[in-house]
Structure formats: C-alpha cells, structure tokens
Amino acid sequence: MTKILNGKELASYIKERQAHEVRSLRSQKKYPKLMIIRDSDNPVIIKYVNLKKQYGKDINIDVIDQKINPVKDSESLAAAKKIVQSANDDNTISGIIIQLPITDKNLTDDLVNTISPTKDVDGLNQTTVDIKRKFESATATAITWLLSGYGIELDGKKVALVGYGKLVGKPLKRIFDNSNINTEVFRHNSDLTRLTNFDVIISATGVPHLITNSMLKPGAIVVDAGTASENGVLVGDIDESVRNRNDLTAITPKIGGVGPLTITALFDNVIHATTK
Numbered sequence: 001m002t003k004i005l006n007g008k009e010l011a012s013y014i015k016e017r018q019a020h021e022v023r024s025l026r027s028q029k030k031y032p033k034l035m036i037i038r039d040s041d042n043p044v045i046i047k048y049v050n051l052k053k054q055y056g057k058d059i060n061i062d063v064i065d066q067k068i069n070p071v072k073d074s075e076s077l078a079a080a081k082k083i084v085q086s087a088n089d090d091n092t093i094s095g096i097i098i099q100l101p102i103t104d105k106n107l108t109d110d111l112v113n114t115i116s117p118t119k120d121v122d123g124l125n126q127t128t129v130d131i132k133r134k135f136e137s138a139t140a141t142a143i144t145w146l147l148s149g150y151g152i153e154l155d156g157k158k159v160a161l162v163g164y165g166k167l168v169g170k171p172l173k174r175i176f177d178n179s180n181i182n183t184e185v186f187r188h189n190s191d192l193t194r195l196t197n198f199d200v201i202i203s204a205t206g207v208p209h210l211i212t213n214s215m216l217k218p219g220a221i222v223v224d225a226g227t228a229s230e231n232g233v234l235v236g237d238i239d240e241s242v243r244n245r246n247d248l249t250a251i252t253p254k255i256g257g258v259g260p261l262t263i264t265a266l267f268d269n270v271i272h273a274t275t276k
Contacts, residue, residue: 002245005146005252007142007252007256007258007260014261014264015059015264022059022271026060030274030275031062032061033093034062034093034121035064035095035097036052036053036066036097037066037084037098038068039102039103045099047234052263052266059267061271070103072107077110080111081110081114084098088119094270094274095269096115096116096120098111098122100167108166112166117134119273121135124137124166124167134273138265139167139171139262139265140172140175142258142262143172143225146223146252152200154179154181156182157181157182158200159176159181159202160186160202161183161184162186162202162205163187163205164185164187165204168225169204173185192215196214196216196217198217199220199221200223203222204225206228206237208230208236208237210239211238211242213242218248220248220249221248222238223251225252227259240254
C-alpha cells in the first residue's frame with residue numbers, strides 16, 4: 001500500500017515548537033517580523049501570501065504584505081530595489097522574501113540579490129558563497145524534512161530532480177551533493193521515460209500533469225513540489241492518475257504535502273534571523 005507523505009501533519013508538530021520559541025523571543029523584547037514583497041495579484045500568489053500571513057498570526061509573528069508596481073523594466077526594478085533596501089535597513093524587520101514569480105522573471109536575480117543575506121529567509125540571494133549562506137531554501141528544506149519525517153533514507157538510492165529552478169531544484173541539488181546522495185537533474189523537456197530507472201522522483205517544474213504512470217516504476221517514492229494554476233485551480237506536476245496506484249512506496253498528497261512544510265521552514269528561518 002502506498003504511503004502518503006503528509007506534510008501538514010509534520011508541520012503541526014514543528015508549529016507548536018515555533019510558537020513556544022516566539023513567546024520566548026517576545027519575552028526578551030525581540031519581535032520577529034516578515035516582509036513579503038510581491039508585484040502581482042495573481043490568485044496563486046495571493047493564496048500563498050495569505051497562507052503565510054495566517055501562519056504568522058498563528059505563531060504571533062508579524063507579516064507585512066508589501067505590494068509593489070510590476071517589475072518589468074530597469075526603472076521599476078530600481079524602484080523595487082529601493083523598497084528592499086529600505087527593508088534591509090529596518091531593524092524591526094527580521095526577514096524579507098520576494099513572492100515569486102515577478103512580472104519579468106529575467107529580473108528575478110537582480111531583485112532577490114538585493115536582499116541582505118542576514119534577512120534572506122528564502123535563501124535565494126546568490127551573491128554570497130555557500131560558506132556564508134545563512135539560510136537554505138525553505139522549499140528544499142521542507143522536502144528534506146518530509147522525507148526524514150517519514151523515515152525515508154536516500155543513501156544508496158537513485159534520486160531524480162525534475163526541474164532546476166532557484167526555489168527547489170538548485171538548492172536541493174546542493175543539499176544532496178553535500179550529503180553525497182546520487183542525484184540526476186532532468187528538465188521538463190528531458191527524456192522523462194528514463195525516470196523508470198530512479199528510486200526517488202522529486203518534481204518541481206510547474207508543468208501540470210508532467211509526471212505520468214508510465215514514468216514511474218513500482219516501489220518509487222514520488223514528491224510533487226510543483227505548483228501551477230489550471231483554470232483557476234492549483235495543480236502539481238504529478239498527473240492525478242498516479243495517485244490511484246497502490247504499488248508505490250510513498251507519494252505526496254494532492255494538497256498538504258510539501259506546501260505546509262515549506263511555510264514552516266520559512267518561519268523557522270524568520271525565527272532564527274530574529275535571534276541573531
């Protein structure tokens with residue numbers, strides 16, 4: 001029987017610990033605060049911003065939802081950078097994230113690299129070398145927590161990363177490389193039929209229904225970290241027919257897999273940023 005990797009259940013335990021840590025910080029007159037900067041009212045973005053705002057409220061961390069003008073050219077980029085820099089200089093703000101994607105995705109690095117490494121709680125600033133990296137990607141961390149929480153060991157397994165974006169694929173590859181885990185990267189347009197050779201498939205492309213039954217061998221472990229909007233509904237990379245199989249070792253659910261733990265990992269970074 002296929003095991004369901006319920007991230008929501010794991011997140012609830014960590015959330016209790018975080019609430020206790022925030023109470024302790026506040027008793028020391030340290031007040032964690034997260035600023036979320038976004039340039040869009042896209043329903044997917046709004047959904048994730050609202051989830052973070054609610055999570056912050058639940059554990060008594062202030063969350064600022066800062067809407068800016070669309071970042072689409074050098075002028076709007078410069079204006080956005082000023083807002084980020086102002087947040088960098090604000091000692092009351094513990095962490096800053098850019099809610100991706102921004103309007104012109106080609107300007108993403110220019111903007112996120114403006115965030116101070118001490119406040120980069122999404123771990124996306126690429127201007128510092130790894131030895132100076134203070135925070136790891138929240139989504140990548142969430143995936144490692146999810147696998148560890150369900151006792152899934154990666155040593156000796158062949159791991160496929162489908163997608164190599166800055167939020168998931170790149171940081172997860174770095175984490176796995178540092179742990180000497182056998183990992184191969186696939187793009188969304190790679191020959192995905194080769195996935196049948198892999199024990200663990202982690203997909204984060206944002207291409208709906210990309211991973212199908214024919215690509216997965218019996219006993220595979222499947223983690224869906226992709227998100228996209230299809231007719232106004234949030235969908236992942238895994239085709240829904242895959243979830244009907246009972247011969248997989250484990251798979252994330254349609255809702256409540258990596259997502260809840262990603263928010264939990266993000267707020268862990270906010271708490272740690274406040275203690276520094």
